[in-house]
Amino acid sequence: MFEKRNYCGELNASDEGKQVILSGWVQRKRDLGGIIFVEFRDISGIVQIVCDTKESAEMAELMDNIKSEYCLFISGTVRKRADDAVNTNMQTGEIEIFAEKIQILNSSVLPPIPVESDNTVNEDLRLKYRFIDLRRQDMKDAIIARHKVMQTTRKYLSENRFLEIETPILNKSTPEGARDFLVPSRMNKNMFYALPQSPQLFKQILMVSGFDRYFQIAKCFRDEDLRNDRQPEFTQIDIEMSFLTIDMLIDIMEGLVKEIIKKITGTEIVLPFNRISYDEAMNRFGKDAPDMRFGMELTDCTDIFQQSEFKVFSTALENGGIIKAVVFEDGNKISRKITDELAEFVKIYKAKGLPFVKFRDGKLDAGITKFITEEQQKQLIARLDLKDNEIVFFGSDSENIVNDALGSLRLKLAQDFGLIRNDFNFVWVLDFPLFEYDPEEKRYYSMHHPFTMPRTEDLTLLDNINPENAGQIKAQAYDIVLNGVEIGGGSIRISDTKLQNKIFTLLGISEEEAKEKFSFLLEALKYGAPPHGGIAFGLDRIMMILLNKNSIRDVIPFPKTTRGQCLMSEAPSPVSSQQLDELSIKIK
RNA sequence: GGGGUGUUAGCUCAGUUUGGUUAGAGUGCCUGCCUGUCACGCAGGAGGUCGCGAGUUCGAGCCUCGUACACCCCGCCA
Numbered sequence: 001m002f003e004k005r006n007y008c009g010e011l012n013a014s015d016e017g018k019q020v021i022l023s024g025w026v027q028r029k030r031d032l033g034g035i036i037f038v039e040f041r042d043i044s045g046i047v048q049i050v051c052d053t054k055e056s057a058e059m060a061e062l063m064d065n066i067k068s069e070y071c072l073f074i075s076g077t078v079r080k081r082a083d084d085a086v087n088t089n090m091q092t093g094e095i096e097i098f099a100e101k102i103q104i105l106n107s108s109v110l111p112p113i114p115v116e117s118d119n120t121v122n123e124d125l126r127l128k129y130r131f132i133d134l135r136r137q138d139m140k141d142a143i144i145a146r147h148k149v150m151q152t153t154r155k156y157l158s159e160n161r162f163l164e165i166e167t168p169i170l171n172k173s174t175p176e177g178a179r180d181f182l183v184p185s186r187m188n189k190n191m192f193y194a195l196p197q198s199p200q201l202f203k204q205i206l207m208v209s210g211f212d213r214y215f216q217i218a219k220c221f222r223d224e225d226l227r228n229d230r231q232p233e234f235t236q237i238d239i240e241m242s243f244l245t246i247d248m249l250i251d252i253m254e255g256l257v258k259e260i261i262k263k264i265t266g267t268e269i270v271l272p273f274n275r276i277s278y279d280e281a282m283n284r285f286g287k288d289a290p291d292m293r294f295g296m297e298l299t300d301c302t303d304i305f306q307q308s309e310f311k312v313f314s315t316a317l318e319n320g321g322i323i324k325a326v327v328f329e330d331g332n333k334i335s336r337k338i339t340d341e342l343a344e345f346v347k348i349y350k351a352k353g354l355p356f357v358k359f360r361d362g363k364l365d366a367g368i369t370k371f372i373t374e375e376q377q378k379q380l381i382a383r384l385d386l387k388d389n390e391i392v393f394f395g396s397d398s399e400n401i402v403n404d405a406l407g408s409l410r411l412k413l414a415q416d417f418g419l420i421r422n423d424f425n426f427v428w429v430l431d432f433p434l435f436e437y438d439p440e441e442k443r444y445y446s447m448h449h450p451f452t453m454p455r456t457e458d459l460t461l462l463d464n465i466n467p468e469n470a471g472q473i474k475a476q477a478y479d480i481v482l483n484g485v486e487i488g489g490g491s492i493r494i495s496d497t498k499l500q501n502k503i504f505t506l507l508g509i510s511e512e513e514a515k516e517k518f519s520f521l522l523e524a525l526k527y528g529a530p531p532h533g534g535i536a537f538g539l540d541r542i543m544m545i546l547l548n549k550n551s552i553r554d555v556i557p558f559p560k561t562t563r564g565q566c567l568m569s570e571a572p573s574p575v576s577s578q579q580l581d582e583l584s585i586k587i588k
Numbered sequence: 589g590g591g592g593u594g595u596u597a598g599c600u601c602a603g604u605u606u607g608g609u610u611a612g613a614g615u616g617c618c619u620g621c622c623u624g625u626c627a628c629g630c631a632g633g634a635g636g637u638c639g640c641g642a643g644u645u646c647g648a649g650c651c652u653c654g655u656a657c658a659c660c661c662c663g664c665c666a
Contacts, residue, residue, distance in 0.1 A: 033622035177666030
């Protein structure tokens with residue numbers, strides 16, 4: 001009976017008179033007495049069913065029983081609707097199906113959350129009853145769009161000589177980086193596998209093995225605290241190539257992104273994307289993932305306030321800090337209440353306050369104006385190119401705090417006052433520092449990962465590294481940023497054992513330690529390892545932005561809560577003492 | 589680990605101003621009527637552990653303390 005199935009959303013006026021067979025669910029029933037309309041839904045869409053209950057007592061009784069979300073089998077005839085009965089809001093609004101036979105395949109209890117709704121329902125209910133939530137149109141659209149992106153990715157990469165290769169999920173724990181999820185080994189007592197944070201080492205090994213273009217749509221796992229754009233398990237489009245330059249990689253990846261955008265939005269984006277250095281991103285936007293859809297860039301004013309009577313400024317400068325400014329276009333919208341709120345806001349980022357001045361009638365006014373000399377005022381007006389009614393917010397502290405606070409303030413103001421264009425803005429961020437210095441532990445950390453190739457011209461600096469100049473050593477690493485969200489990142493890798501060992505030494509990883517953790521990679525690099533590099537895209541984040549969602553949970557079929565629980569399956573859960581015994585595990 | 593917001597009918601919310609009779613609305617649900625609806629309409633009805641636990645009080649949805657859960661943010665996420 002299901003063999004010759006038709007799909008609700010695919011029927012149209014050209015099917016008039018056709019006998020059709022539909023299988024799906026009751027979205028809504030409108031009982032007008034002698035005639036009943038049913039909005040009938042399957043994966044493809046919705047079509048209206050008409051039942052004449054005056055003609056047949058049998059049909060009348062059957063229809064009386066049918067309620068929302070019943071699963072039905074319907075055979076009937078496609079009819080064109082009368083002109084005044086056409087529903088232009090409906091894909092299939094020109095037609096309806098005159099039901100000849102209806103069979104109830106399964107009844108449904110009343111769903112706890114409505115299928116016909118936007119996502120205003122509490123998220124914990126949506127997650128608990130995900131099987132109902134996924135029936136809703138916007139979740140269905142998201143899952144279908146995700147499928148299309150994966151298919152487009154596979155097609156594009158395959159056509160560009162990439163091979164899809166799987167790598168292990170059960171792997172070795174490496175304490176560098178994010179916290180691992182551990183899996184106890186039954187056959188090897190007191191030993192653990194770790195779930196992969198990424199297939200990093202394996203894809204590099206594949207390069208050594210000569211599979212010179214690899215990709216994988218890979219699940220990755222990180223046991224860290226969660227956010228709206230972070231899940232404990234997430235999906236990467238993982239890519240690695242041999243014999244490449246950064247320009248080659250960018251070229252191929254822009255092609256992939258273009259295909260994805262075309263598939264999902266139907267629009268052609270302009271290539272190439274903008275490129276910006278890490279340093280410039282930090283200076284102009286205060287973030288390494290700048291949202292460049294609007295202005296309000298940060299301006300350094302440290303030099304103007306070298307001699308300042310304003311204690312906040314002078315103290316910051318004495319401590320080696322900087323002073324930067326952000327200008328907002330409409331000071332009239334910024335009341336005393338709002339400046340207080342914004343001052344509270346920047347404290348999240350460890351700023352101590354938020355001094356400001358307004359610009360009216362050609363001169364500074366209000367806020368900290370009285371602490372600024374005439375000469376400084378003149379310079380400031382010129383530097384910031386101030387226009388009437390603008391308001392200037394200052395950050396003065398260490399460079400990190402100022403960038404963090406003002407970069408976040410810039411975003412908040414733009415969001416609160418609707419200054420952000422609805423657009424897809426891609427930018428490559430290049431020339432990341434190779435290391436970060438941790439003053440507390442007095443050691444260097446890799447900004448990307450320990451296998452990242454330094455810029456060739458910076459190699460000599462490695463021998464004289466100190467906390468001051470460490471930031472000048474740049475990596476051949478890159479991020480791709482979409483609307484201020486990092487959607488991908490990668491690097492050219494080190495393919496030389498000597499250099500790799502040198503980097504380990506600088507990172508304070510001893511020879512024994514390196515051997516213990518990465519010996520197979522170091523060993524592999526000895527056997528004619530090709531120059532190689534790659535990138536990984538966060539599929540969930542890409543989908544989130546393309547579909548304009550607030551959270552990656554809305555593009556993942558079965559996500560977890562911010563405490564890492566699945567409200568539907570109730571994972572994680574305790575296990576039996578027998579299971580623990582087999583693993584020789586004792587619970588504290 | 590820290591900060592914030594929220595939790596009242598199946599769902600979405602109001603009610604907390606000033607603690608005070610029987611806690612409301614919309615929607616959904618149930619029953620009846622209705623042959624062109626499409627957010628169908630009309631009439632009637634059911635539906636509440638005010639997250640949970642203490643406390644203050646003659647009296648708590650409302651005040652205090654604790655706690656659970658969800659979400660957002662800082663830290664964390666090579």
